[in-house]
Amino acid sequence: MIGRLNHVGVATPSIEASVAMYRDLLGATKAHEPFDLPAQGVRVCFVDLPNSQIELIEPLGDDSPVLGFLAKNPKGGQHHVCFEVEDIIAARDALRAKGVTILGTGEPRIGAHGTPIIFLHPKDMGGMLVELMETPKDGAH
């Protein structure tokens, strides 16, 4: 079922500071423009690596789901891992049938790459928050 490791989601109190770190300390050469995802309560910025991406996520609004993470980890840290799947509904239904808890209503939302996403509960995923996203049909990542 799972395909590419699309990105590692990294929570940060400041996208600007994190982009500077990836650029000036680690020498990453491509950070995209940050943008807001108000429905998900996050501001997002992708840093490209040759084979994958880091997704920097900063809280947006007073009820951002990232605020709790940053309260426990003020400097930020690894927040989730995102795997691509061919068909999000088929993946969701197969996982549910095996007893995996899908977060929220279980209805896919549109994620940062413009394709449907779901999140799987860490209790069923070895303590790791897992995002599944449908592979973009145009081959873009």
Add this chain to the structure above:
Amino acid sequence: MIGRLNHVGVATPSIEASVAMYRDLLGATKAHEPFDLPAQGVRVCFVDLPNSQIELIEPLGDDSPVLGFLAKNPKGGQHHVCFEVEDIIAARDALRAKGVTILGTGEPRIGAHGTPIIFLHPKDMGGMLVELMETPKDGAH
């Protein structure tokens, strides 16, 4: 400086249980044989994705550095991210010159892929434990 996202390191109380999860729930098709890295106090198992890997790490011995992580996160979870670099000594020296703390003595050790590695302190990396590994010269990953 940084190149490919070589792997995401995921701590687990049981490699066998985690491999079963990746195989039976997430449909991963290739898990390598687990092996011990006694010098680092871990047992390791790589799960292949089309573009990267998950490195499952289980404590090995009574002073394993992973025991503290599992005490805080009994189910396991994301432990570190590993980026490839061309030259580990050049990378280390450049990072040190910019004030980044290298863990341990700073002398590279041989990592799970047989090439030299160092770890960067999370306090300088946005709360994230970062491993740098020298890209295998034979192109294998």
